[in-house]
Amino acid sequence: MxxxxxxxxxxxxxxxxxxxxxxxxxxxxxxxxxxxxxxxxxxxxxxxxxxxxxxxxxxxxxxxxxxxxxxxxxxxxxxxxxxxxxxxxxxxxxxxxxxxxxxxxxxxxxxxxxxLPTLKQFEERHKSELEKFGEKYGIKVPRSFPVSSVSDINRIPKDFDFPLMVKGKFYDAHIAYNKEQVISHFNKISAQWGVPVIVQEFIKGTEVNVIALGDGEGNTIGAVPMRKQYITDKGKAWGGITISDQNMIDLTRNLIAAVKWRGGMEMELIKTINGEYYLIEINPRLPAWLYLAVGAGQNLPEAMLLMALGEKVPPYTSYDIGKMFVRYSYxxxxxxxxxxxxxxxxxx
Amino acid sequence: MELKKNLAISDTGFVFDANSGESYSLNPIGLEILNYLKQGLKDDEIREKIMEKYDVDASTFDLVYFDFIRTLQQFDLFEKS
Amino acid sequence: MKLPFERPLIKKINAGMPSKFGLKPTIKPIEKVDGIVVGDLLEKYGSPLFVISEQTIRETYREAKQAFETRYPKVQFAWSYKTNYMNAVCKIFHQEGSWAEVVSGMEYDKALHNGVKGSQIIFNGPSKSREDLVKAIENDSLIHIDHFDELFLILEIAQSSDKKPKVAIRVNMDTGIYPKWDRFGFNYENGEAWEALNRIMLSEKLELVGLHTHIGTYIMTAEAYRIAAAKLADLAYNVERKFKHNIRYIDLGGGFASKNTLKGAYHTGIDTTPTFEEYAEAISGALISSNLNPEKLPVLILETGRALIDDAGYILGTVIANKRLSDGRRSLIVDVGVNMLFTSFWYEHEIYPAKGETQFTEETTIYGPLCMNIDVLRAAIDFPVLKSGDNFVIKRVGAYNMTQWMQFIHNRPAIVLIDEKGESHLIREHETLETIMHHERLPEHLSNI
Missing domain, CATH: 3.40.50.20 (Rossmann fold)
Known part of the structure; x- marks a missing residue:
């Protein structure tokens, strides 16, 4: 060829x-x-x-x-x-x-x-909009509260229990066990990434992620679920393994079909002890661990480039389960x- | 005042201070002046050379020149006397 | 021929932060305002100087009007006086067809003085005195009621007046935005607004002409207006059903953002502010798809101020001095202070040199001329190195500055309007010591020192 x-x-x-x-x-x-x-x-x-x-x-x-x-x-x-x-x-x-x-x-x-996703898709999955997004598409999401100034922190609803997650608009997430920590995280995050900073309820469970690619017409071109095995102090996966979890795949396919998502995405989910899935975040692009999907048989960057050029790409239907990566520095x-x-x- | 000896000044305006490990960038006139300083020219000589080549009067030059020198001091680019 | 001189510069290359060297300059000078050279304006009228572009006002207004009129059959703008009540500015809007929207007796009188018909003045706000209300009722003005005390006062005045007061209520509501404004008007969600409407209708002493809301300020999402319009349309429909009474207008207030960048925002305002089309689409979409009788659609009134005038205003100024701070940072002292540029407390104002394109910039703090620590125009801006006497231009300052400015330490500057032919007109003189002392009185025993 x-x-x-x-x-x-x-x-x-x-x-x-x-x-x-x-x-x-x-x-x-x-x-x-x-x-x-x-x-x-x-x-x-x-x-x-x-x-x-x-x-x-x-x-x-x-x-x-x-x-x-x-x-x-x-x-x-x-x-x-x-x-x-x-x-x-x-x-x-x-x-x-x-x-x-x-x-x-x-x-x-x-x-x-x-x-890329459309501006509308991009906007509605923003961390500050996630609750509305979950409601619209029938996905459980933790409650969140946007904070634009230190005085807003006093207005966080009383029934938000500590610990809370404090997240930047684009990057950065920290766990806070008391109000002082919320304030200190807010100051740090807002200085770099602006406002609003999102305060989110903390959901206890296992963090699982899905990498996926939508064609913009509702089809899922690829989707690989992964569990982080080791997380750095910045919350990044240092090691991860592909898992077999049909619920996660279905969740991803349904979401991509409902939103007609175009482009790469990463869904961050928490699976609770009761087997419920909470959507924590949607990143509107392929994640840094995308090579694990390639290793497991789904070259999503290749598919993405072909679709950018206007080609119709057949969906990937399987991936290797138990494929593992470990990141290293050099x-x-x-x-x-x-x-x-x-x-x-x-x-x- | 004498410029640090192990200051590497490249033609692009890139400066590497081998002693501190810091790097700097210069605009063209900054580069020209730094080279004069490296050659050991005195303030008066530098003023004369710049005024010969550029459209600037002595008092304006002095104002910005001494501000430039103060910045070099701030960056610790002169030998300690 | 000697070469042009540029100030010598040295910058530390930070490992993390890229230096802007090597990239094309992002700051280009603004040499002229509507065809007139910045230096010429300052020479003629003094520095600093506010300059208003008549052409920009008219173009922006027409753009907004078109965005709404192509989507909704009946649209009326009302100029928000508090945003900028220079008579010359108000008159331009009135010439274009704007009514007046005022929030005090003083603004009301100013609108009358500007020749606006009483019936085309919308009287908003939480503080209207009995005298204000009597006058407004007498002139058939549109009174937007803020609270029950005001409603009862109007009912009382109506007893002894031969005019039937024309009223609307201001409604506050949850439109999904934060912060939620609930200090003005009657609440929608808890039924207070519906109760106020019932009282007005049942009293039969007032003519209910409209419904009004103003959801907040600097609203960066047009969707909030869709919710607001839908909620007002719902109230209007309920009035129509229960009292067989058609509301004449729905007033969505203001709050549209301008293209300034708010402090704390990551992206620039230019990239993120919704267009008039987006606001218009949301509002008219909600009204047209509501239950309201399509034969009797209410007039849509808009009181947007900031988005119509911000771009038309400039302030021109002069560099007083360059100064190095103790840690080596560069700072610039200029003759424009926060006392005349109130908006610098919440905007990262765009500041441009008046001449000289250069790619050599330094991180600079720009201070105003006041002997006050808070007088900072920009805490950190990548700015070319200017010298004393150089001129600069600050863009998008047309909204709120010429009404919120204060006389403090320095006299307030003059305001100039550049007309559509490119001629400049003084529309407010530079203040003098006389201006300040005019209203002062000295007790006799203090006359000698």
Whole structure:
């Protein structure tokens, strides 16, 4: 089979102890064998490890932060596109998704394709909206309360019992055992990610996750449930294993069908002792552990790229159960010259 | 005042302080002045050179030049005398 | 020919944070306002200076009007005086067809002074005196009742008046947004609003003309308005059924966000603020799909202020000094302070140099000229290095500043309007010592020192 030449711009090269999905996405795309790939890395910070990982990217460009707005984002994308001619853009960070979604028309005019949820899907699954979302689609969710200032913390309903989860709009989640901890987490999270900060009831049980891909017409192209085996102090999986849980698969399929979800997603669920599932969060993109799904037989990045190009992709119907991953860290030697290039010129 | 000896200044305006491990970036005039300082030029000589090349009067130059020097001091880029 | 001089700069490259070097400049200068060079305006009228663009006001108004009129048959705007009650500004809105929406006796008199017909003045707010109400009833104005005490006062005045007061009630409700405003008007969910409507209808002394709500301020989701419109339509339908009385208008108030970025927001206002179309779609969609008789649909009144005027206002100013703080951070002292730019307490205002495009910026704190620690326009902004005497422009300051400003330490600046032909007109003079002392009186025994 002839390989399809394809230039893909990928962000989320922050392969740190709190990794972005960029590097695993690139790894999966390269292993697909369907494409003749040119990978353009998009980085925000000078020390994102992906910038320096040989063989991963063909070029790397620094991007203005999403908080700079759509105009700055598009200016930079135009500059990069002039040099690299991007076919598909894969944003991997929650904070940039909104900016990319509202730029879809302009990106289309540049010939750049994306495969993302609609703005409506994106908005209604926001942490601050999750309760309404659960109600609408018949899924149990823990009660939550949006906090926009320290004085709001006093208004948290009395029947919210400690411990509580305190979560940022895009990232960060901390457990709080008393009001002082809520205040301290609020201050830290709001300083970085803005408001509202979400205070959520804590549900006791086992954390299980599903990675999934919807085609935008209600079909689930792939879905793999995983249980985290080891969680870092940042709440990230350090080890995980695919599990056989038809309830989770059904939940995912029903949700994707009801919402007509388009693009990658990760559902974070808590399974209680009584076997009930609570939806904690929907991340509107493939998660950093996406390579586990590839290892278990579902190359979702490949399917996503093909769908971005307008191809119809048959759904994956099975995956290997008991497939396991363990993450590791590695000290890579970096040439000071590369650091100089990315920090001075904003590109390598 | 003398610039630290192990300061690596590249043509792009990238500066690496081998002593502290910090890196810095300069704009073109900042780079030019830092190079003059490295060559050991005195304040008066630097002023003269810059005024020859750029459209700036002595008092404006002094104002921003000494602010620049103060920043270099803040970053600890001079040898301790 | 010598080369242009630029200030020498050195910045630490932080491992985490990218330096903006190498990326294209994100700050471009604003050299002119509606065709007039910033420096020329400041030279003619003094610095600082508020500038209002008549063209932007009219364009924004027409855009909003069109968004609603293409979706709903009967639409009426009422200019929210408190947002900006410079007479010149009010008159532009009145020329465009806006009624007046006022919240005090002073604003009411200002609207009359501006030539607005009494019957086209909406009188809102929690504080209307007996005299205010008598006057409003006499002029056939639309009185939006805030609480039961006001309702009883109007009923009492109506006893001895030959006019039948035209009233609406303000309703507060849960629209799914936070914070929920419940201090103004009668509550929908607990039945208070329905009770007030019954009292008005049963009294037969008042003419119930409308229903009003104002769900909050800076509402970033248009959906909240859909809920509000549906709840008001529901009340109107109940009145129609029980009393065979058609409500003439439904007033959705204001609260539309402008494109300013709120402090604490991650994305810019430009990227996240709903458009007039989105607000219009939500509101008209709810009204049209309600139970209301399609033959007798009420007029939709909108009192949006901020979203109509914010973009039309600029403040131009001058750099007083550059200063390094003790930790090496750069700061800039400018002649625009929080006393005239009240909105800097909740916006990350966009500030631009008036000339010179450069990619070399530094993180800067911008302070106003007041000898007060709170006088900070921007705590941290990536800003080009300006020198004393350089000019700058702050965008989107048309709403609330020219009404909430206070005379403190410095005199308040002049306000200029640039008309559609690009001519500037002074619409409020720069204050002087005389302005401040005009109302002062000195007891005789203090005349000598």
């Amino acid at each position: 002839n390989k399809l030449p394809l230039t893909v711009a990928v962000s989320g090269l922050n392969n740190t102890d709190n990794p972005g999905p960029g590097i695993p996405f690139i790894r999966a795309a390269k292993e697909s064998g369907r494409f003749e790939l040119k990978i353009i890395g998009l980085a925000y910070e000078n020390l994102e490890p992906g910038i320096y990982m040989r063989g991963m990217t063909d070029a790397v460009y620094k991007m203005p932060y999403p908080s700079e707005g759509k105009v700055a984002f598009l200016d930079r994308i135009r500059y990069i596109n002039d040099k690299e001619n991007i076919d598909v853009l894969i944003p991997n960070l929650d904070a940039e998704l909104h900016t990319v979604m509202i730029s879809e028309k302009e990106l289309g005019e540049l010939g750049i394709k994306t495969f 000290d890579m030697m970096v040439d000071l010259d590369d650091f100089q290039k990315i920090s001075m010129n904003g590109e390598i």
